[in-house]
Amino acid sequence: MKEWLIENGIFVTMDEEHPVVRGYMHVVGDRIAYIGPEAPAGVSPDAEKVSGQGLVFMPGMINTHGHASMTLLRGYSDDQVLQVWLQEKMWPMEAKYEAQDVKTGAALAIVEMLKSGTTLFVDMYDRMEVVAEVVEQSGIRGTLMRGVIGLGPEEERRSKLQEAIRFVRDWHGKADGRITAMMAPHAPYTCPPAYIEQFVQAAHDLDVPLHTHMSETIAEVEQNVRDYGARPVEHLDRLGFFSRQALVAHAVHLTDEEIALLAERGVSVSHNPASNLKLASGVARVPDMLRAGVKVSLGTDGAASNNNLDLFDEMRLAALIHKGVSGDPTAVPAIEALRLATVYGARALWRDDLGVLKAGMKADFIALDMEQAHFYPHSDLVSHLVYAANGRDVRHVWIDGRQVVKGGVCTLLDEEKIRRDAQQSFERLING
Amino acid sequence: MKEWLIENGIFVTMDEEHPVVRGYMHVVGDRIAYIGPEAPAGVSPDAEKVSGQGLVFMPGMINTHGHASMTLLRGYSDDQVLQVWLQEKMWPMEAKYEAQDVKTGAALAIVEMLKSGTTLFVDMYDRMEVVAEVVEQSGIRGTLMRGVIGLGPEEERRSKLQEAIRFVRDWHGKADGRITAMMAPHAPYTCPPAYIEQFVQAAHDLDVPLHTHMSETIAEVEQNVRDYGARPVEHLDRLGFFSRQALVAHAVHLTDEEIALLAERGVSVSHNPASNLKLASGVARVPDMLRAGVKVSLGTDGAASNNNLDLFDEMRLAALIHKGVSGDPTAVPAIEALRLATVYGARALWRDDLGVLKAGMKADFIALDMEQAHFYPHSDLVSHLVYAANGRDVRHVWIDGRQVVKGGVCTLLDEEKIRRDAQQSFERLING
Structure with missing residues (x-):
């Protein structure tokens, strides 16, 4: 099974017991296996490592x-x-x-x-x-x-x-x-x-x-x-x-x-x-x-x-x-x-395996680029995510442990073709 | 005097007579010299050319x-x-x-x-x-x-x-x-x-x-x-x-x-x-x-x-x-x-030389990257600029005919140093 190890990350978890974690997150398959301040044990040598430097992670x-x-x-x-x-x-x-x-x-x-x-x-x-x-x-x-x-x-x-x-x-x-x-x-x-x-x-x-x-x-x-x-x-x-x-x-x-x-x-x-x-x-x-x-x-x-x-x-x-x-x-x-x-x-969709970064939950999470003026000073991260952040600050997205956005680009979709197709559809609809 | 020629651009001008112009904008010194559908005459061979492809321009x-x-x-x-x-x-x-x-x-x-x-x-x-x-x-x-x-x-x-x-x-x-x-x-x-x-x-x-x-x-x-x-x-x-x-x-x-x-x-x-x-x-x-x-x-x-x-x-x-x-x-x-x-x-600042892209006005203008999903289909540009756009879509900024943001980066300021200084100031204020 595919593994990910996020190192030196800041995680806004939505877990009431540990709202902000600075450290590591280990993902095995489609689940979070570990999140915490210490490096986890039992990580496969094949795990893909991601540096959390300059990023803040939160649930998708x-x-x-x-x-x-x-x-x-x-x-x-x-x-x-x-x-x-x-x-x-x-x-x-x-x-x-x-x-x-x-x-x-x-x-x-x-x-x-x-x-x-x-x-x-x-x-x-x-x-x-x-x-x-x-x-x-x-x-x-x-x-x-x-x-x-x-x-x-x-x-x-x-x-x-x-x-x-x-x-x-x-x-x-x-x-x-x-x-x-x-x-x-x-x-x-x-x-x-x-x-x-x-x-x-x-x-x-x-x-x-x-x-x-x-x-x-x-x-x-x-x-x-x-x-x-x-x-x-x-x-x-x-x-x-x-x-x-x-x-x-x-x-x-x-x-x-x-x-x-x-x-x-x-x-x-x-x-x-x-x-x-x-x-x-x-x-x-x-x-x-x-x-x-x-x-x-x-x-x-x-x-x-x-x-x-x-x-x-x-x-x-x-x-x-x-x-x-x-x-x-x-x-x-x-x-x-x-x-x-x-x-x-x-909760609104009756899912108790989503919406929180915690061991055992589905590995649906996102990473935002915090090295931008509008996130400084780094003070209250929750405040910044709500009052200052924007979708265009998102750099990476994982769903079910699979990276679907990398460096701001969709990994599984042809964005340019989709934009072109959308333009064509719109023009046909409006002229049709 | 420095000249700019924007080619093949889409300009949301705020000029009631020509709200959207597709074509050219010529900047001489700190002023807009020309904006219109035809290529302008009298452009210096030294003018810096910018392709408007994929961008939409508007007043700063x-x-x-x-x-x-x-x-x-x-x-x-x-x-x-x-x-x-x-x-x-x-x-x-x-x-x-x-x-x-x-x-x-x-x-x-x-x-x-x-x-x-x-x-x-x-x-x-x-x-x-x-x-x-x-x-x-x-x-x-x-x-x-x-x-x-x-x-x-x-x-x-x-x-x-x-x-x-x-x-x-x-x-x-x-x-x-x-x-x-x-x-x-x-x-x-x-x-x-x-x-x-x-x-x-x-x-x-x-x-x-x-x-x-x-x-x-x-x-x-x-x-x-x-x-x-x-x-x-x-x-x-x-x-x-x-x-x-x-x-x-x-x-x-x-x-x-x-x-x-x-x-x-x-x-x-x-x-x-x-x-x-x-x-x-x-x-x-x-x-x-x-x-x-x-x-x-x-x-x-x-x-x-x-x-x-x-x-x-x-x-x-x-x-x-x-x-x-x-x-x-x-x-x-x-x-x-x-x-x-x-x-x-x-108008609120009693300036009649700003806020509109038109010959004779100050050359304060910005360019947004329109090649993004949230701007498609390209239908009503004014609607997109208001309801879908965001500051992070801005790619280039000119003020007084000088480019102060290029490809999303400030040309005259050391952004990284400013972020670092801001963090230090904040930490001193909060601990002081």
Whole structure:
């Protein structure tokens, strides 16, 4: 088995008992075998050694909500309200997508995510098998699902549900376990209640978690009350959505009662600050959710509403906006923001083997170049990672003990070809 | 005179008549001689040629409020309220600063600013002559001033005022005009009214503009009302502060009447979104100010309350937060955010020769590497510069026609020595 030995490194571990370790990390196969101040025993002479000089290591970041293939629409339509942007701009363009576009968009997203330190991403889109192939090849970890809009005729709905089920059967646990799958009705406002119940049943039968968009805008919450006599949390709860492992994206507009119910049901939330601000959806009640024990994590959403996939940006936003909006400068302190992007991301996806650098955990970790003016003086590293760092500071990335970014370059993907393909896809979509 | 010819470039000019130019830019001495689609005539055979391939050019960015030497305190104290952070953390550490620390901190800040595309920064601090020396050497443009806190005894106040006046006399217009000076009482809550009036008089005598902190927190506004019977805008107006060119930093808590008065008096505002969020001071009414015709611009504030000096971050924040907080997704569109960091910054500093790429303007411009995943597809460049770009995408920087950053490296500063010095200064301050 391949071994790595990181020497003279500084590790921000997210392990409460040893938050910062200066020393060594030994990786055997896909796991961390040792991390600590002393040189480890039992390292194979064939282990590849990496000098930690000038670098800071941390767990790979976890992006709990997005639509990778939407990178092709980055910058295509900005500064519009969600429903107009979605119905008049995104959906017509996405209707023109062919499999090749989904693949190219996903590859472009994965290049961007890997290079900015994301090692696991959640993706909801269609033609998910095409995305899965890119995930398999790229070395990234993906929690993938066929997202389904259920506004069409009965037959279309049935066939989409079957697609979603087929994707889980075909891909859950594949790529050495790097790929897992979920079932995902798009949102309560795009899926009739009975249809959502079918997804819940399928998730139960397949034994996978559920994911959906929820309470992103006030308009959507009000519509839910008009149509179904309940706000989205109660509505989904009635449909059994929270009877299984469930992840909801956005959760911007919540009452105290809804927050309490999400905590009680153990529901995971993907907080997407940039997208919520850009689409003017509002500011999620993250400090209240964290206080109530809701399992909050971070997501970028698609690149068309962000417009980048850099989780360092989301971390910094999460640390900044809740202070400014609440008037409490202790809201979401730096360490809590770093947890949101790492160990809380793992928890939100029910993974206890990710998000922390500790013996026995999966070897998903990243290294940033600390020899830059904006990281000086070297004082509080957690503060620097949250308030000063950026995805472009990432030099190396390992996933499952395999180096997928080396010196800022993806080792398993042809970046130049992917950029060229993306440009071609975009031009065809816009002219087509 | 040195000449530059940029060939096959894409230029985001901020010139309303030609927002995006694909072609050539010819620089002679410190000025842009030509920009347009055709190759220019009359280029010297000695002109240095730069291929624009894979790059996008834009005006250098203008940071209208900061305290460069505070970079030494980056990460030293986070997540606290302004008054506690200032009085219990910053001021005691700053009291230990020696001239060498001011110099090192300023140098570190200038490295960070240059490399992230800032070509002109406003700086308020003490021992300003030390900062001016670093500005002179580094090639950056600086609008500098001795910021004065007037809470001490009469004699100390008099001597500080004299220092501030001396700085203007010694440095205004120096370094080939790259350095200009202002007069700066720190804030209405740290300077008695009569003392502020002395600064106004001195600014009048010296014929330089005025700068101060204003209405950053609610507490400060309330104190102003208690102490002086007026909110800060009216208070400063009564003291004659707005009778001359004046720039106020923050301006977070304003009434409609105050906004109208700032517009009427032609006062410039430095909006510092990251600092205001991080210190939980609030969210400035930027859309309202822009609508009223107030001359808003962008600043980072000091690195201790940000914690970086990357104006791309401020631009993105300015474009995002006002949408999210106001609920209006058309608030501060991408192009307006880009103006805030460039042409509006120039306007806020009463400069009509900066902030636009156009023949006759000063040759202050930057080039970003567009051959990166997060800039693809190449669709709306303004959108990409605001929502996806970051200071680390900057490859080259020119100021006054001189290349001060080449391939991401400062040409006139020893970056490694500056980082090392900064670490030493910090360790002495914290242990001293």
